[in-house]
Amino acid sequence: MIVYIHVPFCRTRCSYCAFQSTALGRGVEAAGSPLVRDYVDTLLLELAHWADRFGGAEIQTVFWGGGTPSLLPPRIVGIVLDRLASRFNLGARAEITLEANPESLRSATRAAEFRAAGVNRLSIGIQTLNENMLRAIGRAHKGKDSLHAAFVAREAGFANINLDMMWGLPGQGIRQWLQTLKDVVRMNPDHISAYGLTLEPGTALELAVGEGRAALPPERDQSIMFMEGSAFLEASGYLHYEISNFARMGFQCRHNLGYWEGQDYLGMGPSATSTIAGRRWTNPSDQRAWANRVSAARLDDNAEKLTPGARALETLMLRLRTARGLRLKSWKDITGRDLLSGNKKLIQAMHENKLIRIRNGYLSLTRGGMLVSNTILLNLFERADAMLQSGAPEPAEAARAW
Numbered sequence: 001m002i003v004y005i006h007v008p009f010c011r012t013r014c015s016y017c018a019f020q021s022t023a024l025g026r027g028v029e030a031a032g033s034p035l036v037r038d039y040v041d042t043l044l045l046e047l048a049h050w051a052d053r054f055g056g057a058e059i060q061t062v063f064w065g066g067g068t069p070s071l072l073p074p075r076i077v078g079i080v081l082d083r084l085a086s087r088f089n090l091g092a093r094a095e096i097t098l099e100a101n102p103e104s105l106r107s108a109t110r111a112a113e114f115r116a117a118g119v120n121r122l123s124i125g126i127q128t129l130n131e132n133m134l135r136a137i138g139r140a141h142k143g144k145d146s147l148h149a150a151f152v153a154r155e156a157g158f159a160n161i162n163l164d165m166m167w168g169l170p171g172q173g174i175r176q177w178l179q180t181l182k183d184v185v186r187m188n189p190d191h192i193s194a195y196g197l198t199l200e201p202g203t204a205l206e207l208a209v210g211e212g213r214a215a216l217p218p219e220r221d222q223s224i225m226f227m228e229g230s231a232f233l234e235a236s237g238y239l240h241y242e243i244s245n246f247a248r249m250g251f252q253c254r255h256n257l258g259y260w261e262g263q264d265y266l267g268m269g270p271s272a273t274s275t276i277a278g279r280r281w282t283n284p285s286d287q288r289a290w291a292n293r294v295s296a297a298r299l300d301d302n303a304e305k306l307t308p309g310a311r312a313l314e315t316l317m318l319r320l321r322t323a324r325g326l327r328l329k330s331w332k333d334i335t336g337r338d339l340l341s342g343n344k345k346l347i348q349a350m351h352e353n354k355l356i357r358i359r360n361g362y363l364s365l366t367r368g369g370m371l372v373s374n375t376i377l378l379n380l381f382e383r384a385d386a387m388l389q390s391g392a393p394e395p396a397e398a399a400r401a402w
């Protein structure tokens with residue numbers, strides 16, 4: 001099992017963000033906030049609830065995401081990890097990631113305190129090193145904070161560091177993005193996530209772009225940022241193992257691989273989703289509603305039962321995000337359908353346009369295919385869904401066979 005813990009607090013809100021979080025404001029110490037104290041109490045209660053149900057289960061990875069988990073006092077992170085270790089089987093080899101924003105690591109000792117609390121992988125949200133762009137997207141840190149954060153994380157003994165970056169930001173040019181990547185590689189991370197900015201409905205940035213107060217780079221420039229940026233990172237020793245993720249050999253994020261490979265996951269905290277034994281549920285995103293559900297021990301009352309067909313389709317979508325791709329024989333064994341021969345024309349067209357490759361029994365996207373992955377995945381999803389609805393027997397319940 002893999003575990004996700006959602007921390008719904010940020011210092012301030014970034015203009016592009018649609019994640020669930022409450023801004024505590026600058027200068028507010030998380031430790032002193034009643035909202036944060038209530039959150040921690042409820043989180044420990046939720047953990048105890050799941051421990052009564054699944055206690056003793058092996059946990060391979062824990063991921064503290066948000067929000068800004070690094071706002072939490074390291075002592076609290078340590079207490080939660082200790083509870084997990086005492087009620088579940090959390091081995092010494094478990095990957096324990098904490099998302100951190102650079103401004104939270106300004107103090108010289110904080111990274112070391114998270115390390116001492118049991119965190120062994122830090123994922124630092126840098127996004128860009130350019131001051132104008134940091135301001136334009138409403139980040140609370142400066143470029144120099146990022147350099148400092150990566151440095152103190154290494155000094156604190158973190159042997160596994162991810163830096164989160166974004167391309168396609170307002171005012172960003174191709175050369176500037178490629179220069180940023182060069183600077184980031186010099187910071188010597190083990191893993192780099194590079195996400196293309198998406199304009200989320202209802203965000204301040206979407207409004208600004210709609211009103212002409214901000215402009216995103218032209219689509220052609222964004223394509224070049226992805227293609228050349230990815231090629232540069234690979235040439236610098238970072239394996240392009242998923243559409244937005246690059247890692248040195250052996251440093252792929254085990255937690256995210258768990259999602260893409262269809263492992264069971266337990267999500268705790270407001271808005272966190274869980275999928276266990278073919279059932280899926282999502283916690284309320286409102287903190288009070290979540291706390292009420294936890295106190296009543298009614299978190300998975302309305303769990304959705306995933307059919308084998310739905311799981312097969314989901315696996316198809318997730319596997320095709322990875323460089324390894326989808327094992328065609330497994331798809332056929334489980335669904336009873338041949339994905340290639342059932343969609344000959346589409347597959348042939350994508351192959352001729354160098355959007356997909358079929359190698360050693362796996363179907364995967366090329367880098368050009370990754371660039372237009374949304375369109376390809378949607379197309380394949382619809383075709384595969386139609387195949388599964390076509391009267392043949394329901395796929396076998398055999399997600400593990402992938």
Ligand code: SF4
Nearest residue numbers: 010013014017066067
């Ligand atoms: S710090 Fe992260 S979660 Fe918080 S508002 Fe910014 S992007 Fe969203």
